[in-house]
Amino acid sequence: MKPLAHDRYCDEIAHRVNRLRDVVTSGADLSATVPTCPEWSLEQLLRHVGAGVSRADALVRARSRENIPASEVPGAAGPREWGDAPALDKWLGEAGESFVAALREAGPDVPVWTWMGLRTTGVWARRMTHETVVHHADAALAAGLSCEIAPEVAADGLDELLELTLLVLPLRGRDGALREGSARSVHLHATDTGAALDAEWLMEFGAGGLGWRRGHEKAAVALRGPLTALLLASYRRLPPDAPGLEVLGDREVLDFWLQRATFG
DSSP, X not given: OOOOOHHHHHHHHHHHHHXXXXXXXXXXXXXXXXXXXXXXXXXXXXXXXXXXXXXXXXXXXXXXSSOOOGGGSTTXXXXXXTTOHHHHHHHHHHHHHHHHHHXXXXXXXXXXXXXXXXXXXXXXXXXXXXXXXXHHHHHHHHHTOOOOOOHHHHHHHHHHHHHHHHHHHHHTTOOTGGGSSSOEEEXXXXXXXOGGGOOEEEEEEETTEEEEEESOOOOXXXXXXXXXXXXXXXXXXXXTTSTTOEEEEOHHHHHHXXXXXXXX
């Protein structure tokens, strides 16, 4: 499947930043631990997202061909005082609005530094879409709120996750275990989407190589369930046996894949 349209990514980033702001203003305890990112409090998670948005904004606005660390972006650290929900809300809103405006003005094809294979503004639009989607899910779970993801966004998020997995694991020398032993395979099957979306994926790994493709194919193990749950399970935000998900076949193969196939 092709990536989404540039404007669709821009719309989703704006939407997700607003949903993150809803978490801030919901009265949630900003010092509470995020269950899916237990090394962070809710406020640390929100500041992480805001810093990432601010850094990407700086890269796009400067048309920079070199990396700009978040530490060098004015205001990217967030409000001076911790625990100040109104200030955090205002900062997130301003960061999101600035970034989306910069992306819309630039379009998808302007050359700019990225750490990913392609180096264009469109890459940042896609990456920050899924960064904000997954971290909104983290924040919503921590605050006891709902998180709904549009099917086309969730499907594109799984495509991007698998693309980045195949890009990053060899670069970091972390693909060795997946390239050893006999051929194994994992099938993801969304049960709540129509055929037009083609929301099924096959991942294959072993001595013959490492790869993935869309499609309905037999595998050593299948993980079936709603598309949003498949995305969150693939990001290890939900366990494979979470309500609504079903594992069919060799659970050890699925666990092996999930424990190793991550770019985070």
